[in-house]
Amino acid sequence: MLLILILFVQLINGIKINNKFIEEPDDVETIIGSTLIFRCRTEPIHQSQITWCKNDFCTLGKTRDLPFYPRYQFIGNADQEDIGMYQCQIRAGQQTAGVMSRKAKLTVLQIPTSLLIEHVLSFIVCRANNAMPEAKISWHFPKSISYISKNDYALLSGQALRNSISNLTLIANRSSHGILIQCQAHSSAIQTLNKTMITQQYIQTIFRPEINISLIGKQIENNIIYIQCNVECRPNLIKIQWFNGSSLLNITNENRLSLLLTRYMNKNKITCQAINQVGTTNQSIILDIIYKPIFIDTYRNQLNNSSITLVNEGESIELECHVDSSPSSLITWIFNEEIILFNQTSLKIDYVQSMQHIVFFIYVVHIIHYLEYLIEQLDLD
Secondary structure: HHHHHHHHHHHHOOOOOOOEEOOOOOOOOEEOOOOEEEEEEOOOOHHEEEEEEEEEEOOOHHHHHOEEEEEEEEEOOOOHHHHHEEEEHHHHHHOOOOOOOOOEEEEEEOOEEEEEOOOOOOOEEEEEEEEEEOEEEEEOOOOOEEEEEEEEEEEOOOOOOEEEEEEEEOOOOHHHHEEEEEEEEEEEEHHHOOOOEEEEEEEEOOEEEEEEEEEEEEEEEOOOOEEEEEEEEEEOEEEEEEOOOOEEEEEOOEEEEEEOOOOHOOOOEEEEEOOOEEEEEEEEEOOOEEEEEEEEOOOOOOOOOOOOOOOOOOOOOEEEEEEEEEEOOOOEEEEEOOEEEOOEEEEEEOOOOOOOOOOHHHHHHHHHHHHHHHHHHHHOO
């Protein structure tokens, strides 16, 4: 009889009772800094045997149980380190089998700490930084704005946070300047807080200088003229420079240049150069100066208005006449008050007779009168 009793007790001790959960933990989403509770409820007899596991490790270090209620896992001031998979466990006993609850995911949400548009040119970037979960970004702008492409991606920021980036490539033109463009971040964290996160800026279309150059005054020798350099650009000019050919005249931000004209400046190229941070633009004007005629040699050195050439009787001679003037002069050869040759720079005499002269001063007067006539016509205009 005693033997049967002993065997019965051993049989009872060998039977393991399967435990069941009355309530198991559920997935939780919470805002960083919030307090949350994972619930895990069993039969009262097993409450003292409940432990908690995180990410399959069943030792959480310092416990954060509610006082006297070990079946609840309490987490206060939640942060990113608390993110993970949680389970509650009934430890195995002499008469009870160990069992694990279902896994519950904890997500700690954090809204972006910064949301800004980095550039407002043809390539625009919108960022939503340091969020959990990562934010989705949308753009809002008029239909008149067309874009080439939109590229969205996310990057890690620390151990658990995400930076969301959206790149928008626009077809930039001046008609877009001043149009409002908005960037909005969306996430469950923002929705939970019942917030709206929108940043906005006005499109700024920048362009290199555009120049419209004009000349004020008559281009006549010894006159003062003004060259106006009107510039349109965005952003503002850094500086304007003036060049005579390749020589720098001055460095100034003045858009008007004054010049005292000389014959030696004729056909010179005067250039206005405008610079801003986008680029450099040049525009030039060619001077066309009117000036009276002077006699010059083949090296373009000025000669007197009269000259004497000695030649023996019976010899031949070729006379040359070079004139510098603007516009070009009409050359007339006169002998004894009669025109003998017109519009030629050289005169050849095959046989020089005694007392024969070519009178140059009359030729000079003719040229001066012609130029004075042209100047008078300009004055009338």
